Amino acid sequence: MSTHHVKEGAAGFPPSSILNPQSSTAVVFAYHNVGVRCLSVLLAHGVDVKLVVTHTDNPNENIWFDSVAELAALHGIPVITPANPNESVVVEQIRALQPDFFFSFYYREMLKAPLLAIPHRGALNMHGSLLPKYRGRVPVNWAIIKGETETGSTLHYMTEKPDNGDIVAQQAVPILPDDTALQVFQKVTVAAEIALNNVLPALLAGRARAVKQDLSLGAYFGGRNAADGVIDWQQSAVQIHNLIRAVAPPYPGAATQLMGRPMRILQTLVTKCRASKDKPAFYVKEGRAYAICGEGVLRVLRFELDGAELSAEEFAGRYGVQRFEFNC
Template sequence: MKAVVFAYHNVGVRCLKALIGRGVDVSLVVTHQDNPNENIWFGSVAQVAREHGIPVITPDDPNTPEVVEQVQACQADFLFSFYYRHMLKAPLLEAARRGAYNMHGSLLPKYRGRVPINWAIIHGETETGATLHQMNVKPDNGPIVDQMAVPILPDDTADEVFAKVTLAAEIVLWRSLPGLIAGSAPHIQQDLSLGGYFGGRKPEDGRINAQASAEQLHNFVRALTRPFPGAFADTRAGRLLLWKTLRAGESKPAARAELYAADGQLWLRCSDGGCLMVLEAELEGLPLTADNFAGRVGTDALAL
């Protein structure tokens, strides 16, 4: 079986390795040039391809006639997309004889679209997963071949959940390939009414809603913590970033979330009366702790 692979990120690395491990002849890998302005915390698809002698291209636009011709020349049975960041249009999707398939980081039809793991945590989901589905010109709505769920624990960060989803993606692809090759893999139509579509996120989208509940704020912080840009608020003392919180019972409700120091610890009092223990915070680029809170902020609570 021959395949062309469009891939990036850790899911791209592990799924490319799964194809190679199953003996698939990968004729071409299409990936992205790393952006020097981006925090590259993930593995390199290009490096894996080169280690295995697979040709690699990194077009800015994969849908140009030149790239389509390169893909068509491979005469591939399948086209796979594993966390590739650009939409693939009809000429590419039709270039493989037996179809095009995508690995998506959610339990479709839930969280179709961009950054599904971050969105799932923001919304307080207790599970997500990986889904292999057939591609068409509309994003993430083709028939499902297989999917696998993973838990989202109450304090899991997006990075921790992403590691689980990466493993689930590898398992789903590995166990689906024999059926795809044999032509016996299931193709189950999605009921799109059971999920929704979500767009991408920018650093500015990390601005904290000071009227959110303690649970909502905790979910927001852990969805956006490192290696992502973080949850932030512009305060009277400067820009505050919250990197790690834990839920810590109840307190007196605040008109808007406010940060204070007590008993050697930072606390965030929230509008619903919930309270968060703040384990890691940053103010104007420097660590903020209970010990230096008074010197940097003053004795009054810091409103977000």
């Protein structure tokens, strides 16, 4: 793992001799656990947070994470939840605060030029990857799907183009072969807290120098939806295992069909078994469930059929131990 943070004065900012870190003000755009932990870091360092801009929780979304709004309320910080932060009335409300900094921590809306021009000393975003890798949406899930063994968090200056501004701090964490997206996201949250905590004194004192990204070393990735979690059983066991752990609960889970019924595969292990050229199929042997893939075999630790989670023994008791081909 590595830690990188800024060293000397940032071009265009006032010299550190006329800055008072204790009087730095900020408007914070934040959501999710990263938002909670990074807002906590700002408060611990004495940043005067004038306003928190967050999201109203979507009732159709599985809200398994902590609340930025609750943390802000605990500290008496005003909170707004605009559908579009770039609306003129919101821009003017924020402009009137004359903040030194913007900080964006897992906020889901892009900030446009009129907003980004407001903070005197820059607008910074915490992204959940080791930029320039995995710019864009859901970087933790994409990193797992692509079989990465490392990811992390990156604090960078915001521009109108997503995730391409100069890097201020970066903290890496490992991705182990069986880590789920939730487990990696928890590590990335800690990485964000460490990166921000390490660099914030230099940033507030005006000694922070950002490093330009080489965008050729990474790529942009878009968002994902439930349809992207449908398993292609012609892929290898490793590829399918990576998808399953990347979308495991609290995310929607990897989907397939068995005996014409909806099935979710929730947890797997890659085995050393070599399958014959049989079609992809599900079966139970000696009390354990397995899935034959396009190449290799997965042990299926947890699965649901028709919305109900079953053990391997329960499945065998109801349906037998013969092989059942997947319907998709």
